Amino acid sequence: MTTRALVAMALRFLREYVRASDLAVAAAVLFACSAARSRLSSRPGEPMLWPVVGIIPTLFAHLAAGDVYDWGAAVLLGRSRGTFAYRGTWGGGSSGVVTSVPANVEHVLKANFDNYPKGPYYRERFAELLGGGIFNADGDSWRAQRKAASAEMHSARFVQFSAGTVERLVRRELLPLLEALSGRGGPESAAAAVDLQDVLLRFAFDNICAAAFGVEAGCLADGLRDVPFARAFERATELSLTRFYTPPFVWKSKRLLGVGSERALVEAARAVRKFAERTVADRRAELRKVGDLAGRFDLLSRLMSSPPPAGYSDEFLRDFCISFILAGRDTSSVALTWFFWLLASHPHVEARVLDDVARGGGDVSAMDYLHAALTESMRLYPPVPVDFKEALEDDVLPDGTLVRARQRVIYYTYAMGRDKATWGPDCLEFRPERWLSKSGAFAGGAESPYKYVVFNAGPRLCVGKRFAYTQMKMAAAAVLARFRVEVLPGQERHELGHPLPAAAADAGGCSTYICVWLLQITTSWIYIFICFFVEQGKIEEDQLEAPFSRDEAQHHHSPGKEPNSGRKTSNAQILI
Ligand code: HEM
Numbered sequence: 238m239t240t241r242a243l244v245a246m247a248l249r250f251l252r253e254y255v256r257a258s259d260l261a262v263a264a265a266v267l268f269a270c271s272a273a274r275s276r277l278s279s280r281p282g283e284p285m286l287w288p289v290v291g292i293i294p295t296l297f298a299h300l301a302a303g304d305v306y307d308w309g310a311a312v313l314l315g316r317s318r319g320t321f322a323y324r325g326t327w328g329g330g331s332s333g334v335v336t337s338v339p340a341n342v343e344h345v346l347k348a349n350f351d352n353y354p355k356g357p358y359y360r361e362r363f364a365e366l367l368g369g370g371i372f373n374a375d376g377d378s379w380r381a382q383r384k385a386a387s388a389e390m391h392s393a394r395f396v397q398f399s400a401g402t403v404e405r406l407v408r409r410e411l412l413p414l415l416e417a418l419s420g421r422g423g424p425e426s427a428a429a430a431v432d433l434q435d436v437l438l439r440f441a442f443d444n445i446c447a448a449a450f451g452v453e454a455g456c457l458a459d460g461l462r463d464v465p466f467a468r469a470f471e472r473a474t475e476l477s478l479t480r481f482y483t484p485p486f487v488w489k490s491k492r493l494l495g496v497g498s499e500r501a502l503v504e505a506a507r508a509v510r511k512f513a514e515r516t517v518a519d520r521r522a523e524l525r526k527v528g529d530l531a532g533r534f535d536l537l538s539r540l541m542s543s544p545p546p547a548g549y550s551d552e553f554l555r556d557f558c559i560s561f562i563l564a565g566r567d568t569s570s571v572a573l574t575w576f577f578w579l580l581a582s583h584p585h586v587e588a589r590v591l592d593d594v595a596r597g598g599g600d601v602s603a604m605d606y607l608h609a610a611l612t613e614s615m616r617l618y619p620p621v622p623v624d625f626k627e628a629l630e631d632d633v634l635p636d637g638t639l640v641r642a643r644q645r646v647i648y649y650t651y652a653m654g655r656d657k658a659t660w661g662p663d664c665l666e667f668r669p670e671r672w673l674s675k676s677g678a679f680a681g682g683a684e685s686p687y688k689y690v691v692f693n694a695g696p697r698l699c700v701g702k703r704f705a706y707t708q709m710k711m712a713a714a715a716v717l718a719r720f721r722v723e724v725l726p727g728q729e730r731h732e733l734g735h736p737l738p739a740a741a742a743d744a745g746g747c748s749t750y751i752c753v754w755l756l757q758i759t760t761s762w763i764y765i766f767i768c769f770f771v772e773q774g775k776i777e778e779d780q781l782e783a784p785f786s787r788d789e790a791q792h793h794h795s796p797g798k799e800p801n802s803g804r805k806t807s808n809a810q811i812l813i
Pocket residue numbers: 371372383386445448560561564565566568569572620621624625690691692693696697698699700701702704705
């Protein structure tokens with residue numbers, strides 16, 4: 238019997254013998270039984286895993302309340318004792334465990350490193366933007382890129398070059414722009430409100446473009462001007478992140494049909510790649526013309542100048558540089574924003590930072606208190622609040638939790654930084670002193686790197702950590718030496734930084750988001766249904782009553798209806 242005949246039979250049976258009300262009752266009973274079973278089989282304190290939609294409703298409820306990170310931390314550090322299982326939607330949603338137990342994190346990031354790559358789940362979601370770049374790579378490709386990146390970034394000439402680049406950017410672009418925006422440069426010296434997060438994002442973007450490509454992106458030049466490459470990068474990043482919280486059959490069917498957010502992603506990623514390809518081509522031309530790139534110290538030029546057998550392809554160089562921009566842009570700017578935000582409500586810490594800056598006399602490597610204050614700020618507000626790896630094979634974590642092959646282990650950096658067991662009873666206080674020795678030197682704080690995984694740990698430790706500290710310290714020292722930063726009333730904590738709440742907020746609140754999401758699910762199933770039969774092309778008219786035509790279905794996915802359309806990274810208006 239063919240598939241066509243089977244479908245026809247099933248439809249006829251449904252039409253003749255089953256009433257809609259019977260179906261609704263059966264579905265409700267099934268749902269209730271399944272929900273009860275799930276509740277009874279979970280450990281006390283663990284989040285509810287609903288039939289069909291898993292943890293999603295709970296997650297959205299906390300997104301709506303603006304406390305998703307605090308909620309996760311409370312669950313982990315409370316009755317679930319550091320680890321709980323989760324499941325997303327049916328139809329390809331993610332599943333696995335969430336943990337804040339340092340021993341589990343050490344196991345995943347170091348002891349059993351080979352079993353926990355980034356994996357296809359991550360790679361697939363960032364494929365358009367990152368291609369095979371280091372951030373998205375595993376195995377031999379990752380190893381080759383990691384080796385090249387470490388060698389270059391830790392070389393004396395890169396450290397010197399990048400410090401000079403930041404210094405120039407701060408002096409020539411960042412400070413004059415802040416002067417102009419805050420009104421201090423003008424005749425009236427009244428302070429004005431400045432969107433400091435936007436300015437810092439631009440600063441980090443310009444800086445990483447200079448370090449990775451050796452190009453001036455110009456986001457800080459001429460006021461807050463629009464830079465197409467930066468805009469495309471922002472858009473491509475946002476749309477790639479959208480895939481992490483959209484059911485896979487939704488975004489994959491949109492990708493297949495080239496509509497909505499998926500079409501926008503392809504276009505934005507293409508613009509980013511074009512820019513990177515042009516830069517690589519120009520540098521190759523320069524190399525051919527001049528004979529060497531000895532006067533250039535950015536990563537692209539250094540890699541291009543590598544002696545054989547390295548001989549990196551243009552595609553490798555393009556993806557490598559794009560990964561660096563992604564890795565270095567939001568992280569540092571979000572970290573700095575939280576830092577200024579915390580200082581504004583801790584004047585005694587600000588006074589000690591200012592003292593440290595004055596005594597450092599321009600040498601940021603001597604500013605240990607500033608280093609400690611930034612480290613402490615990232616403990617409470619890590620720029621990457623959750624991260625994950627994917628298991629290749631079944632495994633058991635040190636706390637006894639079973640992880641199945643293809644499941645994910647999400648490690649919750651935000652909760653780990655607020656764990657009493659690691660940081661003591663004052664774990665929620667902003668206290669940079671916890672990172673200092675008796676002599677006032679920076680002393681590391683946690684005894685294990687797996688208790689503070691803000692920069693990751695183990696073989697995939699952030700390769701830009703040193704660069705990031707230099708850039709953050711230079712910017713913070715220069716800004717604090719000239720400006721007093723105050724937070725405008727109403728700049729709530731959850732409005733800053735982290736991507737998930739911001740995305741929901743942009744959709745006009747969580748209830749709107751849920752509606753859009755449900756609409757997407759419904760229309761996508763209808764899409765798939767229609768496409769299946771259109772492809773078969775043989776089914777008789779009376780056997781399938783399509784609720785609306787393909788054109789109409791596409792209309793339901795118009796770009797304007799996307800939850801993320803027109804979204805800008807969340808703002809922190811800070812009065813300078
Ligand atoms: C405060 C600033 C930063 C923080 C908190 C941070 C954090 C992280 C984290 C958590 C990872 C691990 C990602 C994962 O494996 O899932 C990572 C990786 C990475 N970071 Fe950073 N990062 C920062 C700044 C930078 C900067 C400025 C650069 C570039 C100059 C950079 C380059 C990289 C690269 C290339 C990787 C990939 C390393 C690998 O996979 O081997 N990061 N970073």
